[in-house]
Amino acid sequence: MSKSKTASFIHNFPLITSYKNRKELEARFNAAQQLKNVVLQEALKRADRYLQDETVKEAKRLYSKAHRTKDKNEKQQLKEKAIPLFNAARKKYQLEKYSLDSIGGQHRSNAPHLYTHIDSQTTKSICQRVMKSINGYLLGKNGRPHFAYKESIQSIESPTNGQGIIVNLEKGIVNWNACRKHLGHKSSNLILHVKFDNRNNRAADVEAHALAHRVKYCRILKKQHGRFTNYTLQVVFEGTPYERSELKEKQQQRLDCYGVDMNMHHIDLASNNDAISLPYCRSAVAHVEMEKEVKRLQRKMSRTLFLNNLDCYTTREKTKGRQTITTHQRKKGIKFPNISHNYLKLKCRKANLQRKLAAGRTDSHGYTVNQLLKVCGDLKIEKVWYRAWQCSRYGRAIGLNAPATLEAKLVRRAEQFDNNVMFVDPFKTALSQYCHRCGNKTQKKLSNRVHTCCDLNLDRDLYTALLVANTDFIGGEWLVDNDMVEQAIIEHPEKYKRK
Template sequence: MFLRKEWCFLAKEKNPTFILELKLSTELWQTHILNTRFEIARKLYNTTLSYALKQLQRMKESKQYRQNIHEYRKYKSLLMKARTKKEEQLYKKELTVRKQTLNTLRKSHQLTKFSLHGVIAKHQRNYNTHIDSHTGQKIADAVCKSMEEALFKGNKAHFKKYGTLTSVEGKTNASGIRFKKEANTLYWLGLKLPVIIRENDLFSQECIANHRIKYCRIVKKVIRGKDVFYIQLVMAGIPPAKRINTTGEFRHKITPSGRVGIDIGTSTVAVSSKTEVFLQPLAPKIPQFDQEKRRLLRKLDRSKRSMNPYNFNEDGTIKPGVKLVWKRSKNYIKTLYQLKELYRKRSVYVKEQHSKIANHILRCGDEVYVEKMSFKGLAKRSKMTKHNKKGKLQSKKRFGTSIGSYAPALLISIINQKLGYSNKEIYKINTYTFKASQYNHITDTYQKKKLSMRWTAIAHHRIQRDLYSAFLIMNSNLDLKKTNRGLCKRTFDGFIKLHNKYIDGLKQQTEAFPSSMGIKKAN
């Protein structure tokens, strides 16, 4: 029982914004106070969410809501099937009436942002020495967002477990959580926390000097088993170009104008432009992180079984149907923290590698084309049941592990974010009509290929399949539905020269490449 977010109030248009994250210098007693405040914020979130969920259930059970939601869906369906303009106008008018009624119902059940501000204010007053009113309102905004996800998208709203709330923020830099540029200090209800800014950090100094701070956010991270706090300054405008600290020169060149095609896979990315082509894994050291993760998970499993032998059956499975009590040894807790630290390091490493690849891509051109892919769908298990040659059932697993490790969607979002600073965005082609992996621009035909086929023959040339797909994507039509065959023919000779030169260079390297790239080193 959920709706599209069409009868919700439209959000205001957002101005360009970026975030500057800096480390806070905290003493032990200040860390304890911050942890206390984060725990209070978590309880306020859960209390407000509990009230909102009860109100949502009451609204859904009301007769007026059920009647209006039924009518809304009926007219929505009729509008899609309308054949004449008169019918279309009639159904739109009826839909507008239902939207207004549903909005009124939502307001009457206090399921709006401002209503939840009043709800949380009653509890926030009891903790006004730790949580200010603006911070409390931002907590209520997070609850409101969670309720909108539940109401309009059918998602489930979850309570925050102990220790899982990792950030609190204010509304302005004038009161509550605020940062003063003159003293480089964060102020929050009696706490004065110095902000660490290195003398040669030109980027941070330029951001603080030339940009207005909209509001501040305090972020909690667990690094090597210790709580470390950071301040995120949410600043207005476009971030300045980064400079080399020693010389003051710009770190990256200005993005040239030109087309760039990206064929992104679950663990590799292929890029084609007029000046350069390249193919590389998204994060080369991920297998090392995964190997260490498997070792720690096996260690945790052995510890759990040795400490809780009565919770397992003779065949090693966990006893079902009974609420079990689990004992944790000191070594188990220590290993668990090691695993959490490994996840943190892997996340930081992946984001760093993706940022480098994004900068490399933007050095090739500012008109970026990529396939519109649903990585969430690729990560899901297959619904079809298939048998192999021996008659045994094939595994329904697809690319969930690979996508979870390499995070290809993150690379697309980073590129889109960087393009947004110059008021541009990625062009996403239609995957179903484009068929980049099947098309041959010389013969103007389509041919299905197995996933294991990493090379393709085009006009007597042996071409790496992903690089050729990136080349076709680069030469997309303006409607983003098919490749421009004429443009492909004009740029193909240049692409072949860049392709052969790059592949020869890869084969001379000593490092091993993923099998999905299809590159074999020269003997």
């Protein structure tokens, strides 16, 4: 019988660490990285033997044949034949859910430095993390897992709060390896103190809401801030996250259904009574300036590497117009032997700027979602393939604004308030080309941001959002309620015009 699952949410607490605590935490994270690499090495050997097995190849042929056939009964029969073959091969090569736990426990017992710094529960979590990556590789969802390099482990967790990393929020203490205190080793037991928020603001209300719930388990996060390393306690609580009172009051009212049109730089929403257009980032100018600074640091780092490693580049001349210029290209498969201190300083500055960009983007996304939920009820979203945008000429805008992350956050928060969310297929509807008056679909240039068909002068994005709001899947096809769209434009003509 499977274990019942309960709702969970997380909350982060800063940790108060001394110099001695930071040195011990660094040693434990390095030990976790070594243990992960040892377990992953053995898991990859098993995975390679598993993939070369004839039983697995036969099961894959049955599964691919099942995907090609259109008969449902035949498809089900082929899958039923393939699943036992997969399970037998997994059992033969010890690639089941908990098969790697014994490997991690054995290596931990044989290595004194691992046994001192890593407890048994943390070892199980590391083995489960490796098994998850191997499972994705075997199913074809992910690529081949990579070994962890130095300082690449950013989090360590225990599966329960009873052993391993134990948190006591009433006393404000995190006790790691408390169950092995009898060993008497100076680093076998690590005690850290939690820092609480004593300010009288919304952050304190969120923290008080979290402290009122039961702790399921916790993890310790490692974050690099420039040249400094900060450690944070992330606690997983049982229950639902904190909800803002004003959002609760708004969502209790019957709000309009809004259509959502996602763009590269802003999000547009429209209903039959209103239209909203918000940027992804509140401080867009500051984000652009920080992005320019990151580009400048990258160029400076490239010049530093070139000047200190001239033997790693090939030089050739090429003609550009009437001039002959000299270009330098890095040799393939050669690592840079000389890394200067100036390069490391620039690398820290760039990483700090990128961290600030990510934090500002997350904050802006949360603000935008809260503003939208104050007015939105049910949502109809035009499902966009963001990866195609990123692979084309809009990679920089997608990386800077992260519209897919904002969409996922908006959907998750809307579902928390029991609002319905429906995705509209743009390939079958082509609403950005559609006109509700004449019913024709006309391709437009990307530079054309105004819909002018049938004497209409409307903002292209807001008009698309209005069409999305009045689109439904009826009788196996997507249909637009043209009468409702026309009535909304007649009653509120200024709301859908370009501003």
